[in-house]
Amino acid sequence: MKKLLVLGILFIYFTNSFAQEERKIPFSTAISAHIVKYNQKIDAAYKDNDLERAESLFDSLVRNHLSGTYMDNFSVYPLKGDPIALEDYEKPIFLITYASWCVPGIGEIPALNDLVDRFHDQIDFVVLFWDNKEKLKQKSKEYSENIKLVHIDEKTNQDSYIINKLKHALGFPMMYFMDENKKILDIRKIVTHHSSETLSNSYNIHFNSLSKGVSLLIADLDLNANSDLSTEDTKIINTSNDSGDRRTDEERRIDEEYEKYRKERDSINNRRKDN
Template identity: 80%
Template sequence: MKKLLVLGILSLYFSNSFAQEERQIPFSVAISAHIVKYNQKIDLAYQDKDLERAEFLFDSLVTNHLSGTYMDNFNVYPLKGDPILLRDYEKPIFLITYASWCVPGIGEIPALNDLADRFHDQIDFVVLFWDNKVKLKEKVKEYNSNIHLVHIDEKTNQDSYIINKLKHALGFPMMYFIDGNKKILDIRKIVTHHSSETLSNSYNIHFNSLSKGVSLLIADLDLNTETKNAESEEKENEDQRTDKERNIDEEYERYKQERDSINKKDN
């Protein structure tokens, strides 16, 4: 009986301790837990040609189960140089997953280029192609130098588990908005439109859509900066005296009080 009581107390203690810490759930774990049921429901929606229902299901999956999870660490491969780990990107990440055979809207890449020009000091813009190096080379001229172009060849990559989840679970092209700690703030589909759209209209459609992701990352960055500044101010305002200095100051305060008291009596 005593053993059971002790075990119960220990269990309660550790449960409370862990509950106080933020649970950092990996994206791969979260998507694995919910993707089967999601696919069943969304397949029915598409069979019924209910696009509104399909959109609702995607938004619910992201909002309720994927936002707030942490992107797994994995290698991406630039055209030149060594592989790069996702955690090596220090800024918030605007990640787009793509493939060379996907046909973007005529104004999509120009809009992304303009946003990268404006915000590359604050955000790492990363376009990840599910392709080999040869295919990636064909795309380089379309993007400006402020965008990190990387690729992963699924046949040769060393992170097959997370790559399988990223590429096949939600599909692509897809946008992932990831903060500096690699927490996923949101996941959005790339906006599509009819191929007959003019360059001007296509640019505006994509610029407005992509800007929402940029705004989300910047707002989160500003919030974190404000929080850090507030914590820094709080530390600065804390009593930073040593115990010896504090004792001396307290002794001096007592001396002043006694002196003032004597002066009042004399008067």
């Protein structure tokens, strides 16, 4: 009887351990399992010119099937030095996939550069170009030196299975937000706007869009840091914030800037309607 009990306990232990391991699903596996059905639905939405439905399908795919998966390891190529494996980045990663033929909004790169210069000590900002080295060189002068600019030639890369998924499944430009263990917290599209938008407005639009990804990564860092605090430390943190607002100062500032931008945008729209 005792032997059976011991065997039962061991069985439950190993079953639970295996189940926990199984939950660490690679991104490539998850996207492969769902991309065909997603493409069928999104093609139908675009055929009906239902852009709202298309956005909803993308959000649902990310939220229900891709968030919480782990990015596969693959190698990227900087302008100088040896190839770098994704697993070698030790900080949370803000990854943008791009290509030289994509035309960014006029304020996109300046907004990204400002955020990178402010947060590169806490986050690895990686801009991945689906291009060769020469084309990356042409673009490199536009970006902050604190951005890790890398490229991949799909035809020659040995990790073609994941490269194919990253480049073709969801398209690009695209933003991937990962914690230090390469767990995907979210995936978002780069915001777009009309080409006639002013530099100031374009900067504000992109800053507020990009900063939401930064806030997500910083909040995850803070959450992990707070989980290591003692119970007494946690009580002190909670009681010091009577309003229930648990945002960091930086998150609060970003939200305030976004609210300011939103009010300015609404004011401009109202003036246009009046005219």
